[in-house]
Amino acid sequence: MIEENLFSVRMRASKNGAHENGGKHISGGEQISTYSHLKHTVNVLLDKALTHSKGNPDFMQIQLELIDEPITKCEPLHIETIEVESVEEGQLIARNLLEKSGVPRACIEKAYQQMKECSGLRGAILFDIHTGERIDDRSDKGVRVSRMDWFTTNYEKWANYYKMPVSQRVKEALVLATKVNRHPATVAELCWSDDPEYITGYVASKKAGYQRITRLKTYGDEQGCRIFFVNGLSDLDSYIHYLEKEPLIIQWEEGNDERVN
Incomplete structure (x- = not known):
């Protein structure tokens, strides 16, 4: 069942554009989540990016992908x-x-x-x-x-x-x-x-x-x-x-x- 799968959820946020375009790094983070908890996990990372002491980002990317290999x-x-x-x-x-x-x-x-x-x-x-x-x-x-x-x-x-x-x-x-x-x-x-x-x-x-x-x-x-x-x-x-x-x-x-x- 899909609820048993685990996903890698990663976030990066920057100001004055994306990192690769010279933007200033504001925040980054990641978690491993079940499918049923993905919404909560994304919200945690979103809150982290939007409340960082380095400032407000104008670029953010949140990415998730299925982990399809053994986990140590x-x-x-x-x-x-x-x-x-x-x-x-x-x-x-x-x-x-x-x-x-x-x-x-x-x-x-x-x-x-x-x-x-x-x-x-x-x-x-x-x-x-x-x-x-x-x-x-x-x-x-x-x-x-x-x-x-x-x-x-x-x-x-x-x-x-x-x-x-x-x-x-x-x-x-x-x-x-x-x-x-x-x-x-x-x-x-x-x-x-x-x-x-x-x-x-x-x-x-x-x-x-x-x-x-x-x-x-x-x-x-x-x-x-x-x-x-x-x-x-x-x-x-x-x-x-x-x-x-x-x-x-x-x-x-x-x-x-x-x-x-």
Whole structure:
């Protein structure tokens, strides 16, 4: 029956035209939905685009497609929050977490030097940990991780168990970080939002889990960052295909949460 099928629903919104025509990125998002919940899912993404702090979009695209391949289910990364008093302290901690996760210091510094050139991308940039060079060929688009979700009931069960506030923003970020770092080629991820009103960012890796850092930029700054540090890529196309195309759903069960010592 069609109600049993799952659909990938994706939204992107921009101002001053479409992204590919030079429009300013306003918002993006996606969910996996059953057919019977498609209207609700579309409305959630529509509301996200129309209420973003970066402004009102004049271009929006909402796309859905049937998922006709097996869906991977996995546990979320273990999450911790690091409270800091300044952006400088937060960025120092981020650098240290990346290094402890296996990213060489020289590569980290090269990535920071190139951040301003890559701040307007919709997706992530991929850095080779050995050369410190960007290795994707997506220019100003970047690589956008897709086809992933965490169904609300299971997410709220997880949040209640760990006494965390229910946050759509945290859920979406944790889902993305879990998918990215599940791949053996991913060493670590560094991210903070382009939302001028949201200054918390994170470092995620297999070793560190998902480490939220409460200040990684100043309030009012619209410059975001999403970098995947990768290693041992014999087939870059296969890696990007995993990030963009292979479906994944987070499924948490009490007692199975993976902890980082």
